[in-house]
Amino acid sequence: MNVLQDFLQERRENLNQRFRLRWLSNRSMDAEAFLASYRRLADSYLKSAQSSSASHSIALDGIYELLLQVHATRNWSEDDSGEDCASFLEECMAAFPALTSTLGFGFLGRMLNAFHSLRAEGIQPWRWLELLKRLRFLDREVSADGPQLARFYRIIAGLSWLAGMAHLRSSALAVFSELSEPEVAALFPRVNDTTSFSRWLESMQKNPWAGQEKKMPLLLGGFRGFGFPFARPPQIVMAGSEPGGGLLVFDSNRHFLVFADRFGSSIQPAKPGAEQSDPLSVVQQSVALAAIKQSMTTVPREVSGAVLWNGALVATSAESHYIWLLPGYSHA
Amino acid sequence: MADKSNKKEFQKVSSSPTRPPKESASTSFDVARLFEGPAAVDNSADTAASGLDDKLRQAYFWIVNNAIISPFYDIEYNEVPPTTFQIGDQKTNFTLPTAQSYSSFVLLPLLTLAVRRRCLFVGGPGRGKTASAILMGVLAGYSLTEIRRSIQHGQPEMTVTDLLGNPIPSDLMKAGSMEEVRISWRRWLGMRVKIIDEYNRIPTRTQSALLTVLADNYAEVLDQIYECPEAAWYLTANDDAGGGTYQVIEALQDRIDVVVHALHFNTRFIRDLLMRIEAGISPEKMVPESIIFTEQELDQINREIVQIPISDDLMRRIEFFASHFEFFESAAEQLEYKTKDNVKLSGLDLGHLMGEATGTDQVKDLGSQTRNGLSVRAIMTCLIFAKAITYFRGEKEVSFEDFRQMLPFVLHDKLAQYSDSPFFEQGHNSVYRVDRVGWIRALFDLSSSEFDRIGLGAEDIVGELSAEFEKGLDGLSEKETRKRLANIESAIGKMVESRKVYGHLFDDLLKLKYLHQRYTNYLIWLQWSQGK
Numbered sequence: 001m002n003v004l005q006d007f008l009q010e011r012r013e014n015l016n017q018r019f020r021l022r023w024l025s026n027r028s029m030d031a032e033a034f035l036a037s038y039r040r041l042a043d044s045y046l047k048s049a050q051s052s053s054a055s056h057s058i059a060l061d062g063i064y065e066l067l068l069q070v071h072a073t074r075n076w077s078e079d080d081s082g083e084d085c086a087s088f089l090e091e092c093m094a095a096f097p098a099l100t101s102t103l104g105f106g107f108l109g110r111m112l113n114a115f116h117s118l119r120a121e122g123i124q125p126w127r128w129l130e131l132l133k134r135l136r137f138l139d140r141e142v143s144a145d146g147p148q149l150a151r152f153y154r155i156i157a158g159l160s161w162l163a164g165m166a167h168l169r170s171s172a173l174a175v176f177s178e179l180s181e182p183e184v185a186a187l188f189p190r191v192n193d194t195t196s197f198s199r200w201l202e203s204m205q206k207n208p209w210a211g212q213e214k215k216m217p218l219l220l221g222g223f224r225g226f227g228f229p230f231a232r233p234p235q236i237v238m239a240g241s242e243p244g245g246g247l248l249v250f251d252s253n254r255h256f257l258v259f260a261d262r263f264g265s266s267i268q269p270a271k272p273g274a275e276q277s278d279p280l281s282v283v284q285q286s287v288a289l290a291a292i293k294q295s296m297t298t299v300p301r302e303v304s305g306a307v308l309w310n311g312a313l314v315a316t317s318a319e320s321h322y323i324w325l326l327p328g329y330s331h332a
Numbered sequence: 333m334a335d336k337s338n339k340k341e342f343q344k345v346s347s348s349p350t351r352p353p354k355e356s357a358s359t360s361f362d363v364a365r366l367f368e369g370p371a372a373v374d375n376s377a378d379t380a381a382s383g384l385d386d387k388l389r390q391a392y393f394w395i396v397n398n399a400i401i402s403p404f405y406d407i408e409y410n411e412v413p414p415t416t417f418q419i420g421d422q423k424t425n426f427t428l429p430t431a432q433s434y435s436s437f438v439l440l441p442l443l444t445l446a447v448r449r450r451c452l453f454v455g456g457p458g459r460g461k462t463a464s465a466i467l468m469g470v471l472a473g474y475s476l477t478e479i480r481r482s483i484q485h486g487q488p489e490m491t492v493t494d495l496l497g498n499p500i501p502s503d504l505m506k507a508g509s510m511e512e513v514r515i516s517w518r519r520w521l522g523m524r525v526k527i528i529d530e531y532n533r534i535p536t537r538t539q540s541a542l543l544t545v546l547a548d549n550y551a552e553v554l555d556q557i558y559e560c561p562e563a564a565w566y567l568t569a570n571d572d573a574g575g576g577t578y579q580v581i582e583a584l585q586d587r588i589d590v591v592v593h594a595l596h597f598n599t600r601f602i603r604d605l606l607m608r609i610e611a612g613i614s615p616e617k618m619v620p621e622s623i624i625f626t627e628q629e630l631d632q633i634n635r636e637i638v639q640i641p642i643s644d645d646l647m648r649r650i651e652f653f654a655s656h657f658e659f660f661e662s663a664a665e666q667l668e669y670k671t672k673d674n675v676k677l678s679g680l681d682l683g684h685l686m687g688e689a690t691g692t693d694q695v696k697d698l699g700s701q702t703r704n705g706l707s708v709r710a711i712m713t714c715l716i717f718a719k720a721i722t723y724f725r726g727e728k729e730v731s732f733e734d735f736r737q738m739l740p741f742v743l744h745d746k747l748a749q750y751s752d753s754p755f756f757e758q759g760h761n762s763v764y765r766v767d768r769v770g771w772i773r774a775l776f777d778l779s780s781s782e783f784d785r786i787g788l789g790a791e792d793i794v795g796e797l798s799a800e801f802e803k804g805l806d807g808l809s810e811k812e813t814r815k816r817l818a819n820i821e822s823a824i825g826k827m828v829e830s831r832k833v834y835g836h837l838f839d840d841l842l843k844l845k846y847l848h849q850r851y852t853n854y855l856i857w858l859q860w861s862q863g864k
Contacts, residue, residue: 017612017613017614017617017618018618020611020612020613021611021613021618023611066371069370069371069372070370070371073370075369075370105371105373106373108371109367109371109372109373110367110371110373112369112370112371113366113367113368113369113370113371113373114366114367114369115369116369116370117365117366117367117368117369118366153364153367154363154364157363157364157365157366157367158363160363160366161363165366167361168361168362168363168365168366170361171361171362171363172363175363268361
């Protein structure tokens with residue numbers, strides 16, 4: 001019995017109608033190409049879920065719906081590189097076949113959106129996927145509705161911080177504080193027990209570089225003309241007072257919040273004066289320049305502003321669109 | 333929200349939030365942002381923010397974007413003053429709203445579903461009245477087949493048993509008494525969405541049977557009773573030109589909660605119709621699962637709507653508005669009977685008495701524009717629908733604009749216009765003889781202006797005396813009681829000195845009389861108990 005064939009046969013009218021409706025608004029959709037993509041994903045799913053006796057119609061319908069929304073748009077990529085949307089989704093379905101069966105589009109849509117959100121931040125989605133796979137034991141444990149599912153989604157969303165979305169640190173730390181023992185063991189195999197884990201969470205809250213053995217200097221930002229955020233050399237404005245708050249900078253055009261920690265860095269658009277000001281410890285520019293020269297190869301000719309923030313030296317230059325960040329810096 | 337290019341994709345439901353919340357000062361970043369992207373997923377599982385009100389909005393936007401071509405925004409909201417143009421000889425104001433606005437033809441049936449009330453669609457044939465009602469049935473979880481089969485089509489031969497059900501023939505033969513006769517009840521009676529098509533083609537006798545179901549939620553045939561569940565009702569009515577219509581009994585008309593006009597078809601959208609024909613599209617077959625409501629969800633929505641508060645300030649304006657219409661000075665000698673209802677009961681025509689000199693300004697007196705006052709039922713319906721639209725918009729408290737927008741649709745057939753009133757001779761007011769919606773909005777606006785002019789927001793002596801009374805009579809001394817009685821009498825004295833009696837004064841005086849009487853009774857009792 002061919003499950004996919006049966007599904008297509010049974011739902012033929014409905015699937016055709018939906019395709020036609022979608023085609024009305026996106027005439028670049030090609031039925032053959034669409035069907036080929038659909039078969040690829042559907043076969044991949046059925047292979048992962050072959051041992052399951054559950055009905056596959058929700059998953060197969062979900063794949064169809066997802067492709068209807070994104071196929072033949074710039075939000076879909078499918079090639080042999082292995083680093084495209086289609087491959088990413090295949091891996092997700094392979095890791096979570098039961099959730100794909102029960103949630104269908106709800107699960108797959110989120111996976112696709114995660115793929116795009118991570119790429120938009122310059123993060124390889126596979127970094128997140130590798131972390132996600134550590135939780136595959138939850139596939140059969142999470143029920144399809146209600147608070148348990150919401151919790152599961154928040155946990156896997158929190159993994160994006162570990163993948164490099166530094167601006168989500170506060171939110172992710174709050175999510176991780178609710179992890180169960182098996183979840184902690186799966187995600188953080190080097191952590192001995194939940195007490196150590198709680199201590200680590202606390203320390204991460206206060207110090208974004210906590211536990212990092214070798215603190216690598218970072219070069220953040222860049223010129224907007226080359227795909228980076230700043231139109232003009234940024235100036236430091238002020239720092240967030242709450243834990244996880246970003247560093248507010250201004251490039252003479254817009255404000256941005258800079259986030260950085262041991263897992264990555266991120267620059268987000270911000271409203272002017274969004275953060276409360278705490279007096280920053282201003283570092284002498286000459287001292288800052290010396291520190292940068294010691295740590296990095298890309299060095300400004302001069303430093304126009306330098307502060308200590310969240311255990312790091314942050315410096316800017318009037319001649320550069322970059323921000324220098326030296327974690328673990330101290331005056332001593 | 334879905335952009336223009338995606339609007340035609342029938343299965344796509346607008347992403348939450350469908351009404352972006354006001355920007356908060358916080359710049360915190362939540363992990364749930366990871367799942368924002370090109371695929372339109374329902375994020376209500378991830379955050380507690382989106383609730384059933386968002387689902388209701390998603391349903392609304394799916395309908396306007398995909399199902400019903402109703403490109404109208406006649407329910408207008410504004411965040412900032414809108415751009416307005418004046419067009420035509422009548423200098424009609426044409427405004428471009430600056431906040432999320434809605435089509436009454438889609439919104440009101442949806443709100444009716446949410447609050448389980450009765451909605452009447454009016455308009456010429458072929459304008460989507462029945463189609464809209466069917467869509468509501470599908471949103472309530474019924475299949476298209478079930479809904480279509482359950483529609484009751486009004487026709488002049490319709491009997492009570494056609495409508496409600498037949499006794500089982502074998503029981504009729506065998507039964508020794510009426511109790512033994514079982515009725516084969518019609519299926520539609522048990523449904524939570526009830527559709528009556530062309531209700532003004534149902535003969536009068538059968539209308540009475542319909543009234544029992546509509547008003548009291550039960551059906552009766554041969555002494556057998558069928559209790560119906562709470563339901564949303566959708567009735568349609570065609571105009572009389574097609575023939576075969578009956579006068580709708582007043583009690584049935586009065587039970588209609590909102591009247592929705594089927595708006596005309598904007599010819600600029602004929603291409604959309606063509607696309608549907610060419611693609612063989614039937615939106616009612618494609619309603620996404622995510623916007624279909626379960627019975628529990630509709631119950632929950634109803635409960636949440638009822639809890640939406642109305643501020644004291646707004647309530648005061650509503651009271652003032654409602655007070656204009658019932659009072660009719662020439663109707664009786666005693667104040668309590670000076671009502672339009674009294675005139676109606678006497679069989680006299682109100683118009684004959686309207687001309688009698690009472691000294692009131694017939695243009696300014698809003699009561700002069702109507703033949704009747706507002707019933708309790710009408711007022712309650714206004715309040716419910718105001719709460720419903722507030723809920724729909726995701727707001728926490730009913731606003732002035734919410735009430736103002738719902739009022740015309742609720743009072744459409746409830747406030748009978750006295751079109752000979754001098755008000756309609758003034759300026760461009762003659763248009764209100766035709767435009768009921770505009771007229772009722774104008775009434776509310778004029779009422780609110782008058783409210784502000786009199787300064788009732790700042791000073792409300794009746795409200796103060798009422799609040800004092802609400803604290804209770806326990807332990808009130810005779811001296812204090814007499815003082816309060818004197819205060820009431822003094823307030824009445826100020827109110828009546830050289831003032832014409834308008835509607836709001838009428839109700840105020842009666843309220844003061846009520847308070848006076850309550851204190852008087854208490855005083856009598858106090859004296860008696862002290863004398864024992």
